[in-house]
Amino acid sequence: MLMDLRRKLFSQLIKYKQKQPLSIQKQHDFLKRLYRLIENGYSLLEALEILHWEKSWQYQTNLIIETLKNGKSLHIALQEANFHKKVISFMYFAMLDGDLETALKQCCLMLNQQIQFTKKFKQTARYPLFLGILFITLLYFIKNSVYPSFLHLFSSTSGTSKITDFAITFIHILFQILVYGSLCLIIIYGSWLLMKEKLSVENRIKVYHLIPFFHFILKLNNSFLFSIHLSSLLNAGLSLKACLETLHNQQQLPIISYYSNRMISELKRGKSITSVLPSCSMFTKELYRIFNKNINNQVLAKDLAIYAEFLIEQIESKTKQLIDFIQPAFFIMIGGLILFIYLTLMLPMFQLIQNL
Numbered sequence: 001m002l003m004d005l006r007r008k009l010f011s012q013l014i015k016y017k018q019k020q021p022l023s024i025q026k027q028h029d030f031l032k033r034l035y036r037l038i039e040n041g042y043s044l045l046e047a048l049e050i051l052h053w054e055k056s057w058q059y060q061t062n063l064i065i066e067t068l069k070n071g072k073s074l075h076i077a078l079q080e081a082n083f084h085k086k087v088i089s090f091m092y093f094a095m096l097d098g099d100l101e102t103a104l105k106q107c108c109l110m111l112n113q114q115i116q117f118t119k120k121f122k123q124t125a126r127y128p129l130f131l132g133i134l135f136i137t138l139l140y141f142i143k144n145s146v147y148p149s150f151l152h153l154f155s156s157t158s159g160t161s162k163i164t165d166f167a168i169t170f171i172h173i174l175f176q177i178l179v180y181g182s183l184c185l186i187i188i189y190g191s192w193l194l195m196k197e198k199l200s201v202e203n204r205i206k207v208y209h210l211i212p213f214f215h216f217i218l219k220l221n222n223s224f225l226f227s228i229h230l231s232s233l234l235n236a237g238l239s240l241k242a243c244l245e246t247l248h249n250q251q252q253l254p255i256i257s258y259y260s261n262r263m264i265s266e267l268k269r270g271k272s273i274t275s276v277l278p279s280c281s282m283f284t285k286e287l288y289r290i291f292n293k294n295i296n297n298q299v300l301a302k303d304l305a306i307y308a309e310f311l312i313e314q315i316e317s318k319t320k321q322l323i324d325f326i327q328p329a330f331f332i333m334i335g336g337l338i339l340f341i342y343l344t345l346m347l348p349m350f351q352l353i354q355n356l
């Protein structure tokens with residue numbers, strides 16, 4: 001009886017884990033294998049049936065296959081399997097231009113870049129985070145144990161050192177800033193996760209502008225997605241207006257949908273896209289220059305595809321620069337504060353020894 005209950009619970013646990021969304025790494029591996037199979041001549045359903053052999057993907061492949069057999073498109077099937085929204089957007093446009101193989105390749109490159117950035121950031125931030133927690137603990141100990149002992153020591157002699165007075169005030173303020181600052185960041189981030197979907201796209205853009213580096217990376221990312229998707233749609237033979245309507249109708253990339261709608265409105269008024277692009281703050285200025293050349297759709301598609309390749313290299317370069325900057329800057333800051341605390345402890349002691 002007890003063994004049957006354990007087996008049942010173990011079976012339920014396995015099913016629960018299988019139903020959980022795949023991690024970005026597993027999504028990348030899934031799509032990479034799918035790309036290789038399709039590249040070697042397998043149909044989409046045949047490739048998915050082969051992927052079903054992998055136990056960790058069985059729930060997702062079953063769901064995708066059943067959704068496809070019910071007449072729905074691949075991007076809807078991936079959406080129901082809880083894939084990343086950028087993956088869904090690539091598959092949405094792949095179904096429109098009919099180039100699934102290229103879309104899978106581009107999607108794998110994008111996910112791999114995201115995985116490498118996340119991995120590098122975790123490796124870089126791990127030690128500074130540990131050091132930061134240790135430093136806050138040290139501040140708490142100094143604030144509540146060491147400096148009160150100093151005050152007691154100086155109260156029995158000639159009086160409190162000015163350096164000690166300044167250090168106590170500084171440490172108290174610094175400790176309050178670090179603790180309450182961390183709490184505020186956690187509350188702000190949690191509130192953002194809860195409120196994000198309720199905010200209009202226009203208000204989200206205003207919030208993004210308040211975060212300088214993140215805003216810059218997001219601008220590059222949106223420009224990349226807009227360029228790569230518009231290029232693929234133009235290559236499929238659609239008119240520029242039809243491409244923009246397609247970009248507007250998709251729901252996975254709300255900022256691109258919002259800007260596409262504004263461009264469509266300008267085209268209906270008889271104006272060109274270049275009249276609205278300068279006001280699109282989440283797009284780069286280079287997009288304006290590309291559209292301002294007044295070239296045909298074929299050349300425009302080529303320029304956008306080349307620019308998309310340039311953007312993905314730029315995103316990788318800028319994020320690498322940020323990661324390389326974080327650790328040394330943090331170490332210098334912590335080192336300076338530790339040196340300051342050391343001096344505030346030792347200098348008053350030297351003064352006290354001289355007065356004896």
